Amino acid sequence: MQWEVVIGLETHAQLATRSKIFSGAATRFGAEPNTQACPLDLALPGTLPVMNRAAAECAIRFGLAVGAEIAPRSVFARKNYFYPDLPKGYQISQYELPVVVGGSLDVVWEEGGETRHKTVQLTRAHLEEDAGKSLHEDFHGMTGIDLNRAGTPLLEIVTEPDMRSAREAVAYARTLHALVVWLGICDGNMQEGSFRCDANVSVRPLGQTELGTRSEIKNLNSFRFLERAIDFEVRRQIERIEDGGRVVQETRLYDPDRDETRSMRSKEDAHDYRYFPDPDLPTLVIEPAWIAAVAASLPELPVAMRARLMRDHGLGEYDAAVLTGSRDVAQYFDAVLAALGAAGPASAKLAANWVSSDLAAAVNRDGIGFADCPVKPEQLAALVARIADGTISGKIGKEIFATVYAAKDTAADAGVIDRIIDEQGLRQISDPSELERIVDEVLAANPKSVEEFRAGKDKAFNALIGQAMKATRGKANPQQVSDLLRRKLAL
Secondary structure, eight states: OOEEEEEEEEEEEEOOOSBOSSSSOBOOTTOOTTSSOOTTTTTOTTOOOOOOHHHHHHHHHHHHHTTOEEOSEEOOEEEEOOOTTOTTSEEEEOOSSOSEEOOEEEEEEEETTEEEEEEEEEEEEEEEEOOOEEEOSSSTTOOEEEOSSTTOEEEEEEEOSOBOSHHHHHHHHHHHHHHHHHTTSOOOOTTTTSEEEEEEEEEEETTOOSOOOOEEEEEEOSHHHHHHHHHHHHHHHHHHHHTTOOOOOEEEEEETTTTEEEEEEEOOOGGGGTOEEOTTSOOEEOOHHHHHHHHHHOOOOHHHHHHHHHHHHOOOHHHHHHHTSSHHHHHHHHHHHHHHTTOOHHHHHHHHHHIIIIIHHHHHHHTOOGGGOSSOHHHHHHHHHHHHTTSSOHHHHHHHHHHHHHHTOOSOOTTHHHHHHHHTTOOOBOOHHHHHHHHHHHHHHOHHHHHHHHTTOHHHHHHHHHHHHHHTTTOBOHHHHHHHHHHHHTO
């Protein structure tokens, strides 16, 4: 039997506010346990929650960015369950009236050598508080409770069951991660738990419209774990059904050491949480003027920049998606384009290749951001311009890039590129008579390769090009060398 996979994601993005959603306690990561928990977070009698306006503004920013409806009135509810790190015995969340309704996210990724595109529909995004954390290590067989996270503001972003593979789900999660960081509403640090996903996974016979029974995999805090957990769960469910069993609705955890999901508890439905409006919090009212002010403060969004790069600079959809994958990369590339000026699509494409390959590899290797890259946008633009106009070859360009990167000079001196070219005599040899002399010498010195090429061995031609480049220390124009060789070998 052929099966269709159905996936929906619920993502918790920790909002980048200095204080908690209903108290004035700090939200800094890494503090000593229980040093950032005030009486409200501890659920001491007589304390009352007060809404953090900055958290609501983060939700509005997100809603506008995904084309959602911003609810003029939304209500906070009590989600009742009992766990040691939830001192009130309930979590303040939103249920029937969330702050963000609907919206969608355009996702672009590469799979199997092809550029894929999908629009994932969002159901809602609602504000809620985080719970504390149970600590099970170094407590002599006991469990410790750290309430520093209790009350940290979260935006839970829920999709429709639109995704059909683990790769699709990861592409969506990466796009969402990039967007919340781009908007400045979340730092996106997955290791610290600032961005974590729950995956709802089910399978159904191909062609069936009714959804299968789903399992929810909780708290996946890396894209690699998200993909592996979904792939395992899909295999598990298909094998269970094909063996005559049935999938039960439950919550599962992913064990990365054993690369498997395992049952955690039976999956609750909404009625199990006994939601009801929180009597201590008034209705959240969002006036049109507030929405308009937030809209005016939004930066250019990834989708808009992607369209601009394709329209104005001739980049392909995948290149544009990679360059808008993070705001740091996008801002760096925009600065390169500005320094290139009126350069055409060929230069823009060349710059895109440099930013997404050599430059990205260097900063990832050193664990730094694009903003801290030693090669400034103006310098990369000057390097690209010299490759594009034939002053230097791509190979020489890589050597100059490595030199400038290693110097770690913080000055944005674009002139350093031309100085290195002149001081080290790196200008590309493009003079036809000079290149013809070199090619004649290479042909005379390599009669065996000439004979092999004329016998139909294409590798011999590449060997001859290599010899010509070696003779000029990589400074010969490779296209001119290739054209000359073909012309002379055809005689």
